[in-house]
Amino acid sequence: xxxxxxxxxxxxxxxxxxxxxxxxxxxxxxxxxxxxxxxxxxxxxxxxxxxxxxxxxxxxxxxxxxxxxxxxxxxxxxxxxxxxxxxxxxxxxxxxxxxxxxxxxxxxxxxxxxxxxxxxx
Numbered sequence: 827x828x829x830x831x832x833x834x835x836x837x838x839x840x841x842x843x844x845x846x847x848x849x850x851x852x853x854x855x856x857x858x859x860x861x862x863x864x865x866x867x868x869x870x871x872x873x874x875x876x877x878x879x880x881x882x883x884x885x886x887x888x889x890x891x892x893x894x895x896x897x898x899x900x901x902x903x904x905x906x907x908x909x910x911x912x913x914x915x916x917x918x919x920x921x922x923x924x925x926x927x928x929x930x931x932x933x934x935x936x937x938x939x940x941x942x943x944x945x946x947x
Contacts, residue, residue, distance in 0.1 A: 849892055874916075
């Protein structure tokens with residue numbers, strides 16, 4: 827899970843997910859205003875890059891070590907190119923989460939989440 831997101835997805839079913847030959851299983855969410863174009867398509871449980879409805883990667887996933895095998899040990903590498911390469915190989919599955927998720931990567935979005943959570947009590 828990305829450190830700059832808040833997500834109420836159930837982790838136990840994700841951790842029990844068997845990847846088999848897949849490289850990762852991603853949690854996708856409806857596109858927030860700051861990412862209106864989304865990242866990936868989703869059809870029949872498979873993550874793609876094609877046309878149609880697109881969703882945003884939630885920063886939550888189960889990943890095989892094989893996904894990062896091309897990265898040289900000790901090197902820093904962005905995740906996005908690895909995910910897009912796995913899409914090209916059709917080796918990503920995914921699911922759409924429609925519960926509470928928030929990117930808290932800016933002070934404004936963090937304050938928005940805090941307000942939302944405070945309203946629950």
